[in-house]
Amino acid sequence: MVVLIVVATQLAVMTVGDVRRDSLRREIMAAIAEADESGQPVRLASATSFDWNEAYLFGRYTDGASIRRTLGYPWRAADREAPAFHDSYSLLVFVRSGMVVQHVQIRRTDIEFVGGVRAARFTRDNAVFTVTESPRSWPLYWLKHAAGSDAK
Numbered sequence: 001m002v003v004l005i006v007v008a009t010q011l012a013v014m015t016v017g018d019v020r021r022d023s024l025r026r027e028i029m030a031a032i033a034e035a036d037e038s039g040q041p042v043r044l045a046s047a048t049s050f051d052w053n054e055a056y057l058f059g060r061y062t063d064g065a066s067i068r069r070t071l072g073y074p075w076r077a078a079d080r081e082a083p084a085f086h087d088s089y090s091l092l093v094f095v096r097s098g099m100v101v102q103h104v105q106i107r108r109t110d111i112e113f114v115g116g117v118r119a120a121r122f123t124r125d126n127a128v129f130t131v132t133e134s135p136r137s138w139p140l141y142w143l144k145h146a147a148g149s150d151a152k
Helices: 004-038 066-072
Strands: 055-059 089-096 099-107 111-114 119-123 128-133 141-145
Touching: 004 119, 004 128, 004 141, 055 066, 055 111, 066 089, 099 111
Parallel strands: 111 141
Antiparallel strands: 055 089, 055 119, 089 099, 128 141
């Protein structure tokens, strides 16, 4: 009986996290679609509804150890969320005051980060990307870091 309660509680917690990440993915996709339609770049700061100082993009095949080393502290979810053995998604990690506050897997069928951005750190001010609708069936959009808003 106790085991079932613990398992059910863990599933509920995972579901809340999954719902939050799915909501974030939808917010980002909506902002990208709007930017594509208007011809304007997309600003991650405007596409998110929570406070963050830095965003890190980890491209395909990035392992958890590399993520922890880049973040500078032992983020517990790094191994679980890392695209270490995948080329199907990138990981976008949002940090506030040195701690991860949100993260989301970005499917490459939706968005492809182009222009050599495979692992990068962005601030709220320079997390700006030009949006191009893909001429292929996938990804839907290509994002390239906007000139003049250099990643660090």
